[in-house]
Amino acid sequence: MRHFISLNQLTNDEVYTCLETAEAYRNRTKRCNQNHFVANLFFEPSTRTKMSFTVAEKRLGMNVLDFQSATSSMTKGETLYDTAKTFEAIGADLLVIRHQSDDWFKELKEKITIPIINAGAGKAEHPTQCMLDLLTIYQEYGTIENLKVVIVGDIKHSRVAKSNAEALKRLGAEVFFSAAPTFKDDSLEFPYLSMDEAVEICDVLMLLRIQHERHENQTETTNYLEEYGLTKQREKRMKKESIILHPAPVNRGVEIDSGLVECKRSRIFKQMENGVYVRMAIITQLLQGWGKSNEYALEKC
Ligand code: CP
Numbered sequence: 001m002r003h004f005i006s007l008n009q010l011t012n013d014e015v016y017t018c019l020e021t022a023e024a025y026r027n028r029t030k031r032c033n034q035n036h037f038v039a040n041l042f043f044e045p046s047t048r049t050k051m052s053f054t055v056a057e058k059r060l061g062m063n064v065l066d067f068q069s070a071t072s073s074m075t076k077g078e079t080l081y082d083t084a085k086t087f088e089a090i091g092a093d094l095l096v097i098r099h100q101s102d103d104w105f106k107e108l109k110e111k112i113t114i115p116i117i118n119a120g121a122g123k124a125e126h127p128t129q130c131m132l133d134l135l136t137i138y139q140e141y142g143t144i145e146n147l148k149v150v151i152v153g154d155i156k157h158s159r160v161a162k163s164n165a166e167a168l169k170r171l172g173a174e175v176f177f178s179a180a181p182t183f184k185d186d187s188l189e190f191p192y193l194s195m196d197e198a199v200e201i202c203d204v205l206m207l208l209r210i211q212h213e214r215h216e217n218q219t220e221t222t223n224y225l226e227e228y229g230l231t232k233q234r235e236k237r238m239k240k241e242s243i244i245l246h247p248a249p250v251n252r253g254v255e256i257d258s259g260l261v262e263c264k265r266s267r268i269f270k271q272m273e274n275g276v277y278v279r280m281a282i283i284t285q286l287l288q289g290w291g292k293s294n295e296y297a298l299e300k301c
Contacts, residue, residue, distance in 0.1 A: 001290045003116040004282055005105050007127045007167040014290060015171065019135050021281035022274065025059075036093040036287065039065040041083065042119065043074075043099045048248060048272055049119050049128065053096050056279035065092065080104060084112050094287065115286045123157050123214060129247050130163035132278040134171070136271050137204055140243055145172030150198040152178040153208030153228070153255050156185040157215065160247045161208055165190055176202075180228045182219075183210075195227075199234045207246040207255050221254050230256045235263065243267050 001009055010018070038057050042050050057064050065087070069075075074083055080099060087095055095116045097104065102122035109116065120126045134144065141147060149168050155161045155177050165188060169175050177190045178198040198205065207230060212219060225231060230244065235257070244256070244266045252258035261268060 001286070002113075003105065003109050003118075004127065004286055005109060005116070005118045005121075006125050007130050007163055010290075012171060015131070015134065015167070018131060018278070018281050018285060019138050021285065022131075022135050022277040023139075025277040025280045036060075036062045037065055037091055038062045038094040038096065038283075039067050039087045039092045040096045040119070041067055041069070041080075041087075041098070043069050043080075043097075044120060046098055046120070048275060049098065052272065052275040053117075053119065053128075053279050055276050056283060059276070060280055060283060062094075062283075081107050081111070084108050084116070088112055088114050094283065117282060117286065120159060122159065123211075124159055124162060126159040126163050126247075128275070128279055128282060129160050130167050131282065132271055132275045133160075133164055133206065133245060133247070134167065135274045135278055136245060136267050137243075139270075139274075140267070141203065143172075144168060147173045147203040148176070148201050149173045149204040149206060150176045150178055150193060150202040151190075151206045151208065152195065152198060152230075154183045154210045155179045155188070155208070156183050157211035158208045160206075161185075162188070164206065178228070180224070195229070195234060196237075199230070199238050202238065203242050205230065205238065205242065205244050207244065207250075209247065209249060210251055210254060221251075224254050225257065229254060230260060232257050232259065235260055235265075238265065245271060248272065 040050055040053055054064055084095055093114055095114060096119050097116055098120040100122050102124035104121055105118060118125055118127055137144060151161050151165060165175050175190050176193050178193045178195050210219060210221065242265065246256065246268045248268060250256060250261055252261060260266060
């Protein structure tokens with residue numbers, strides 16, 4: 001496997017190998033002496049994904065090339081393909097790309113010979129976010145199988161929802177959606193629950209950000225929390241052990257009551273921490289051979 005574009009590329013065993021590799025990196029400070037050059041090409045805003053990739057790359061001892069789209073030659077009309085080809089020509093070993101297009105990788109994946117990691121593709125896929133969500137759930141329950149996971153919010157515009165729903169289903173979870181009518185996506189075949197039903201049955205409540213930047217018209221959010229979000233009253237009806245996830249950034253007071261963001265059952269900042277280990281694992285597996293055991297990947301450190 002040359003690129004990491006989608007969770008669909010991996011077998012279930014390969015997903016679990018990645019989760020175990022990420023776990024092994026959790027308390028590890030040893031650096032890999034790889035002398036690899038990596039460029040993070042972000043064409044949409046990001047705090048968590050870009051910075052956690054940077055931390056992961058530096059912890060692996062990689063050389064991180066400084067790229068800012070606003071000061072790059074893309075402002076002179078250079079295409080994404082020619083930009084990627086340029087990095088390949090000057091000796092980059094790995095590209096991490098986030099772009100607003102749903103399928104930016106289609107043109108690149110056949111023609112770019114260095115590995116590419118998808119750090120977010122429009123409304124379509126966010127596989128590294130999915131992998132860190134899987135790790136967070138796996139740490140909690142030791143399995144994905146038979147868990148009830150409800151993905152709540154702006155399903156229609158969310159790449160996180162799409163990557164997670166498919167991967168969780170494939171790994172044996174029972175997946176449901178909950179959304180305001182305008183945020184439903186009928187092209188995805190998952191049952192919808194009301195938020196009141198969702199909080200009572202879920203093991204994992206995965207909240208999503210309202211993606212205002214992808215809406216054609218301004219979305220009214222007055223009363224959204226009471227009608228569709230996680231209020232303090234609803235949180236009290238959740239099962240004792242069930243957890244709250246959110247990929248962040250969070251619209252506090254909209255999809256979740258601000259006081260719940262750091263509550264006991266919230267794993268929102270744990271997800272961010274896990275993002276570093278998962279990205280270390282994905283980079284290592286991609287550069288050293290996916291499917292090799294995690295011992296092999298770690299031996300190289
Ligand atoms: N969860 C996530 O992708 O966050 P950023 O947009 O800040 O990278």
